Amino acid sequence: MSTLSLKKRFHRIYIKIIRFMSGEHSGDALRNVSISILPGLAIYLLGAHAGTAIGIGVGSLLTTLTDPPGNRKDKLSSALVCIPTFFIASLFTALVFPYHWPLVILLGLAGFVCTLYGIFGPRYAAIGNMTLILMSFVIGMAPQHPFAVSLQITAGSIIYYFFSLLQAYIRPYRSLKHAMANGFHGLSQFLLIRSQSYDPDIPLDITYSRVGKIHGQISEQQEQIRSLLFREKKIISQQWHKSNYWLSQVYGLIDLHELIIALDHDYDAIRKNLADTGSLPLIRHSIKLLALEIDSFSQPTKRFRYAHQLYHNNIKINAILLDLKRIQEQQTGAAKNILSSIIINIEAIIEVLHRIQVAFYQNQEIQDKIDTSEYQQFINRPLRNLTDIKNRLHLNNPLFRFALRMALLFGSGALIGVLFLDFKYTYWILLTIAIVARPAFSMTKTRNIERIVGTFSGIIVGILCLISIHFLPALLLIAAIGLFGFFLFNRSNYMVSVIFITWGIVIALNLFEGNINLILGSRILFTLIGALLAIVGYFLIPVRQSTGLVQLAKEVSLYNHHYFQIIHNRLLDGRKSSFDIRLARKKAQTAMALFSDAINQMKKEPEQKWIDWSHIHYFQALSYRINSHLVGLSISLSKKTNCDTAHEIHSRIDALRPLLTDLNQIAESIHLKKI
Known part of the structure; x- marks a missing residue:
């Protein structure tokens, strides 16, 4: 290994360490340790009994794990649920502790009830899980004075949430800032995996598997960003001078995801048609350079350090685009069309990156944004009413x-x-x-x-x-x-x-x-x-994941078909609002991410070795192919400068109809066929 390559490897490791230590979890860890140790220690030094200090410390320590990243409203909701839950659980456990059989019954009931907290969402699932852990700790403490132990634990919980809420009100957009950084970094990694699809030496089933795994992570990241941003009325109602900055960053992030998805067409056909053109290495190189640029947005406070490097990246990308255009002019038929689509997509990614860069320094008005009243429809809500709860209480x-x-x-x-x-x-x-x-x-x-x-x-x-x-x-x-x-x-x-x-x-x-x-x-x-x-x-x-896989497959087909209908209707009526098309895209890609995640989980179950995966993988690959074409069509409709003629768009729509029909038929007939 050369000295230069070794130096680059150490530099990459150094960057990963710096990125990790500057993440939200690093600051949270320091806060959690301080709140877990210092209040109890201070109380002990002031003359309190050691048991009192330990009880308060245990309450603070366990409460820290009920508080994942979120905004002020999230943390207040957690406090209002966690504090009384901890009080009741610790009190009942301490009271029943001397009586063995009632304790067994209590813990069995707690295991059922606390797990069902997950019905209300991940934040409440964490509270339920930590309540079970709290009850275990109370047993370990062998309490002699139940009410005193319960009050100590509750006091620790109150102390923690006091400081957590104080931090949230002092720095209300801290979680959003870190979520955006993770979003850009995740997209850069997503793009790097996409580049492997243009490498004939890597089997396509491996690339699709990798894409499926990271797609779920990207979907979760974007869901967290939407949840944090679209529930902040001050931002979405434009009541703050930095509203346009945050909204433009999110729009840019989502548009980049859209463009990266659009790179995914029929890779088997791409490899065959471009094999002898010499364009595949150029495409991979340009995608890697774009991934580096996207990653620079994950550390906005240090972005000026990348300016010199990114300037040279832009020069390299432009040179590669010239080479690709030169190759495209020499091609005919499918190869020419494929190269044209890839070049247009790379240029569109560069345009979005430029737009994000400009928005970082200038508070510009966002073009093609959705209405304030429509943001709420992009947020997933676990439950809406009591009927939803009843509908989930079944085997x-x-x-x-x-x-x-x-x-x-x-x-x-x-x-x-x-x-x-x-x-x-x-x-x-x-x-x-x-x-x-x-x-x-x-x-x-x-x-x-x-x-x-x-x-x-x-x-x-x-x-x-x-x-x-x-x-x-x-x-x-x-x-x-x-x-x-x-x-x-x-x-x-x-x-x-x-x-x-x-x-x-x-x-x-x-x-x-x-x-x-x-x-x-x-x-x-x-x-x-x-x-x-x-x-x-x-x-x-x-x-077992298999119980829900068939339904997830139907949802993938349903939402992609709905996405297709929205695009077709948009073409016919010429509406300018991007709300319906963005919402349809979000639903389709969320369904695909859930389906991919279910497959990944199923492959780790004991019975997976007896399942014939070929038809499931074909359905997954077809859904990605269709979705990428749909995203490409939506981009063509929204970008006038890059728009195909109406005849060409209609031709692409007609070509998609049989693929959607195949997807629907497979979804209806998909089953876990045994080998």
Whole structure:
């Protein structure tokens, strides 16, 4: 490996580290550690009993994990639900703790009810899950004074949300800023994966699989951005001087996603038609340069550092476009048309990048924007009324089945704790179940592996620290670093976060309780029991992706057909509003992302080896192909300078009709055929 390539590799690693440390989770980790430790420590130093400080610390610590990124309204809603839930759950657990069989029943009911919090959305699902973890901690605390313990935990929860809400009101658009940065970075990675489709050496089934995986991530990122932005009345009602800046950034981000999707046509035909033209390497190079430019928008505060580099990128891209146009002029038939479409798309991406760049420095009015009253339709709302709740409480609903499984698992975990009363740390069984048990088998299996590997690795690190370091303040500092590392990696890499929290627990418990052998033995034994129960629970009450795959396939066909109808109607009536076409595109691409995610989850289930995947993959590839053509048509309708003639557009529409018919027929007949 040359010195230059090694230097580039280290530079890429350095950039990744800087990007990671400057993310929202880094600041949240520092805030969470401070709020978890300092209030309890201050109360203890003021003369309070150690148990009081621990109770407040536990309340603050667990509350931090109920507060994912969001705006002021999100955090206030979480506080209003989390604080009373924690009070009631801790009080009932502490009251019932001395009575073994009522405790088993209570934990079983809690497993069911708290899991159903997920009906109201991911934010409330986090509160429900952390309530189960809280109840496990209360059991571990062996409370003698139930009401006092409940008040301590509630006080810790109140303290945390006070500072969280204070931060949200001081910096109301912090989460939106980080979500936008993640959105641009995600699109750049999406574009890099797209470039692989123009490489004949990479099989198309691999590229489609990679596209499907990252498409779900991109869809989630854009859904978060829409949720954060379109619920901010001050921005969407243009009551703020920076409203146009935020809206133009979001419009630019979504338009870039649209243009990247439009690059996806029939790659098999593209490879065959362009194989001998010499254009494929040029296309890949230009796409990689565009990805680099898009990535520069993920760090707006450092954008001036990229100015010199991006200037040279633009020169390179323009030179590549000239070469591609030269090659295009020498071609005929399909190759000429394909190159023309790709060149137009690359130029459109450059135009959007320029528009975003200008909007960053100038507060320009947005062209072709939707009306303020229409923004709400782009936000997904889990529930609208009581009827929606009733419609989800049945055995065919994955969340309802998972709630039944959690009731069984928590009841079983509590029963094991009752049967082994001589062991002090049996509540770690419940903790492991609450942490690793997930609806899908693949997620449960992955969490199990990560927790077991992370636990053993963390124990080794903790033992080495205890053997080599005997200075108390240094050990406390290392334990605090473990807590910080847990918060830092909790969203991005669960196994690493387990390593950090395990060494923190091992050191802290040894300092405060001693008996390291009992701590290590219990941590290993009860973690393994909890992990085993989580796996067994899946087979007893399975939640298989296959049950919803057929319906998702029908939705993919339905929303793509609706998208087609909107485009066709737009062509006929000549309306200028982009609302209906943007909403149709969003619904179609969300359905495709959910379908791709279901496939990825199914492939990790035990029965996947007996399924014939060929027809499912064909449906997925066809849906991406149709959607890319639809996006291309919508771009042609909205860009007058790049618009095809009406005859050519109608020809493209006529060519899409049989493909949509095929998609619908496959969706109606798709089934999980066994090999």
